[in-house]
Amino acid sequence: MDSESTVTTCYRHTKVECHVRCVRCDRYICPDCMREAAVGHQCPDCVKEGMRSVRQARTMVGGRVSAVPVVTYVLIAVSVLAYLAELALPEIVDRFAMVGAGLVGPDGGHYLWVEGPYFGDFRPEGVVNGEWYRLLTGAFLHLPPTEGTFGILHIVMNMVALWNLGRAVEPMLGRVHYLALYLLSALGGSVLVLLLAPQDAVVGASGAIFGLGAAYYVLARRIGADMRAVNRFMAGLLLWLVISAVVTSWEGHLGGLLAGGAVAVAFAYVPRGKRRALLQAGACLALLALLVVLAAAKVSELTGGGVSQ
Secondary structure (H helix, E strand, O other): OOOOOOOOEOOOOOOOEOOEEOOOOOOEEOHHHOEEOOOOEEOHHHHHHHHHHOOOOEOOOOOEOOOOOHHHHHHHHHHHHHHHHHHHOOHHHHHHOEEOOEEEOOOOOEEEEEEOOOOOOOEEEOHHHOOOOHHHHHHHOOOOHHHOHHHHHHHHHHHHHHHHHHHHHHHHHOHHHHHHHHHHHHHHHHHHHHHHOOOOEEOOOHHHHHHHHHHHHHHHHHOOOOHHHHHHHHHHHHHHHHHHHHHOOHHHHHHHHHHHHHHHHHHHHOOOOOOHHHHHHHHHHHHHHHHHHHHHHHHHHHOOEEEEO
16 A cells, blocks of 8 residues: 555646535636635635536616616716817807708808708708718717806806716616617607707707606606605606796707607516517617618608708
8 A cells, every 4th residue: 555645736737736615616726726615625626617607686677786876977078078179169059069950151151951952062961961960969968168157157067967867767777778868868868859849959968867767757666666766856857848948949948858768668678588678679769760760761851951040
């Protein structure tokens, strides 16, 4: 009988002698590879395998739980950076604001789009000129300081509202669902502006924020929250919608409210199951398709306009 003990080494570090085994796979592991478990130690591979088998926490709509509202912070940062860019280059507003149908004259001035043939050196601008990006870029711009006190208040009020609503809604949805809702709300606001007031130049995150407000109401009802405070919030939101008919674009606000509410209903009330994510994505794509069709139909109707100063 051999009196020498068999030398055992770590399965990952073959030159390191060890005498401890993983409680799951029974392989030898050195101190660097030991991972403390409820009983004994496990190897790194078994720990990874165990993590994959653990069910990840999900939000009420099936999104991944996120304690930090990163998307909200990013949206605020993008809006603030865009505003700083406006201060340095004021022409950014004319280039990227939401304009459905307008004309640029030979003098560089902006003119209203009206029915009739083109004449002179006037050229179309806006969505009718194929500038479809304006449907979203306008939601990240705000009134410049040259518009008086409201110019500065515009971005301040919107960012404060986004800060408060985003930190409430994003954790309930998850980052992907939240971003989809925000962008579709912004797009819904722009499309309604295109349909009802295509000659207006509109900027601001208000449409998307109204969409978040509608989502907050829908989600609160879905989880059975105390609706007294939520109803007061919605009353204030609807009051601002009425006031905005005088001071800003009510079309953008209403469009965002309707789009955000529709997306939130789809997210919150689709039954749980393996197909929930697919059905939610399908609802978003259906809304996107509807908005694109409405926008395309309106552009087709508008093409053939003329000029009025």
